Amino acid sequence: MLPQETIRRKRNGETLSGEEIARFVEGFTAGAISEGQVAAFAMAVWFKGMARDETVALTLAMRDSGDVLDWSDIGSPIADKHSTGGVGDNVSLMLAPIVASLGLAVPMISGRGLGHTGGTLDKLESIAGYNIMPDEALFRKTVRETGCAIIGQTGDLAPADKRLYAIRDVTATVDSVPLITASILSKKLAAGLETLVLDVKVGSGAFMTDLEEARTLARSLVEVANGAGVKTSALITDMNEPLADCAGNALEVIHALDFLKGLKQGSRSEAVTLALAAEMLLSACVVATAEEGRGQAEAAIASGRALETFGRMISSLGGPADFVDRPWAHMPKAAVEVVVEAPQAGVLTSCKAREVGMAVIGLGGGRILPSDAVDHSVGFTGLLPLGTRVEKGDVIARIHARDEGSAAKARAELLASYTIDEGGQGPRISIVEKI
Template sequence: MLPQEIIRRKRDGETLRREEIEFFVAGMTDGRITEGQVAAFAMAVLWRGMDLEERVALTEAMRDSGEVLRWDLGGPVADKHSTGGVGDCVSLVLGPLVAACGVFVPMISGRGLGHTGGTLDKLEAIPGYRTDPEEALFRRVVAEAGVAIIGQTAELAPADRRMYAVRDVTATVESIDLITASILSKKLAAGLECLVMDVKTGNGAFMVELEASRKLAESIVQVANGAGVRTSALVTDMNQPLASSAGNAVEVMECVRLLRGEPGSDRLRAVTLELAAELLDLAGIDNPRPRLEDALASGAAAERFGRMTAALGGPADFVERAEG
């Protein structure tokens, strides 16, 4: 096979075979395919699009370009992903909250994109918190605390890093097909059984238009389920900040207050509980809403956040002593 022939076929609107997509992704990963060819492929996909089988094949090939984590834990393995927005700190509450209900959450998160905040940037406001632990520590924290929120490692989905670096400078970032593969290749490499997507829409979101947000949500759900991961998506409003504050350190503090049961943003609480209930339902946990409310009220969710923070290098008493 020749990379230029694969590019030509997609440029002309033809449907690529799985083996062609796998060949191209393997070439991206090992360097046989040039940056110019990656750029041409991305532009062809942007203009011509991909059908469901192509998107599943691209996602799985990018997932398999590096290590795929396998888990042997005493419960379902699940995660949540957001497309990003202003004051969106849901992950910091949802991860420990869901973990307190018996689900293991190995959360691979990202940094800010454009004007939207990144979960890793927020966590690094906690003194000493490590977003890049070695795999053994990551696994231990997931097993013991039930949740660990870290950044993408060099071993997970390396083809995505190559593709994204090119998309970022070739005006192809907005391709829904490529966004789908980029998000899911990393999530699926984390060894998930189920996933809930929070697709933001509005002027504070990465995707501003509602129709585009709906198309992305549908694409992600179709592809993830096609790849064997139980997935659903909620499209949520981002025409105003989700939290009552915006900024890494102050958003962390708002999440800690919510975990401690103190008054805070009703919108943040409502969206977090809705997404968490959806994820517990996907994971097969009965009566999700009462379980979640109890985990907040009892302090169980706050305790999980504290254990995760301490295990990843933060202060052992961060939850108890943190002040907003």
């Protein structure tokens, strides 16, 4: 069938066959279908949507557009997690070594920051020598010997997604649930996973600000991934404030180290990380209940096994062997540190989390243009959780900046992001629901 016929049928709301979708994906991957035709197809999907079987077919076709990794020689359950992105969301840095220390193999393909959200790869690039794009031999060696490896998407994994995403990015079709689903899952399925746990964020710092939208995306991801043969579940988690008590690349790496040393107990990041760890262990049939999984994850932290695994992953992928003991010897540190004081007494009642992420970008910690260099040293630490009572003059955060001017700008932006009043509210629920 001609590509324009596939576009016409989808434009008219017809259901495409798996074979038809596979031919279209094969055509645009090979360059036989023009960018204009791919853009028209994406727009037709944006308007008309896709049935579950269509989205499964699109996901599998994009997965099969390049290499599909085979981990049958590993002998451990092959598992992963994916987050839809947020502010202060460094969960992958803690989660992968926790579950790897408990017997899972985690070949984690991660991404860079997108919009106001931080990227796992940007955080890891804070570490001197860390290789986010190893060859397949080193990737496999690290997973086999360490249990986990967090790297970037190679050109051989789901190349169809790279081409389609670039076109979606400039044609206002990024926020299509079927296209988001196929984009996320094609890369994860190409990594050869057996189980997958999804962290779908909802709130002011998430791409999905509405709970029903988050549920729709979570259901699509879970149904399509299970339909493609990967055992999958999702947690919807709150992103109405930064997840960690910091935001910024090197600063979030330090947070991860502190977390793995047992210094972040009782935090929102602990609640989300342990819930995801329990779900990963449960999906892989390593534990019988989520409660048992959480207990094992807590034990992996308390014993130091998870921290040791993190350190071995860093050194295996080119980072310093002594990184866990001397992190600041191997990461950039901001030249200026400024405290942010509460302008009045009251309770921190709300946060525009997206604006906190944008303030990090303003400091230089993210990209405005794809070609921009990232300043890994900048960001915020000591962010107080919502529900905290403060007095006028109390320190509610610290700014790490390259100069006084950018620090002053970030201070104004951060204060504008938080509401302090006498009304008060309790802490928000971190885990909204499971799908």
